[in-house]
Amino acid sequence: MRLRVEFTTEPFDLDETPAHAVVAREVIQGAGLDAVDVGPFGNTAEGGADQVLTAVDSLLRKALASGATRVSLQVNVTGEDTP
Structure with missing residues (x-):
């Protein structure tokens, strides 16, 4: 599965x-x-589900530890991974 965050x-x-x-x-x-x-008011990236979910976990942990008081995110399924 491919995801977009x-x-x-x-x-x-x-x-x-x-x-x-x-x-x-x-x-x-x-x-x-x-x-x-990446931009001043929003950021996007796409990839395989495992890669995206691992990145989101790290992003949340590190951003909150660095002073973020809110992280807004949306994850969408964009299709299937091709081998």
Whole structure:
């Protein structure tokens, strides 16, 4: 199964990127996922279910430990993995 994750972390700071946002992006960018897109108000990535779920677990733990007070995320099934 392939999944797509979309997420944001809060609180926002328009003057300087908060540590929790940097950590969350680093987790997603380092997770070996496909179609990674990071932006100031939202981030997305796609990949196999195991990879995405492992990345989401790490993202939540590390972002919260780095000061996030809220993490909004959505996970969608986008199709089946091809061997």
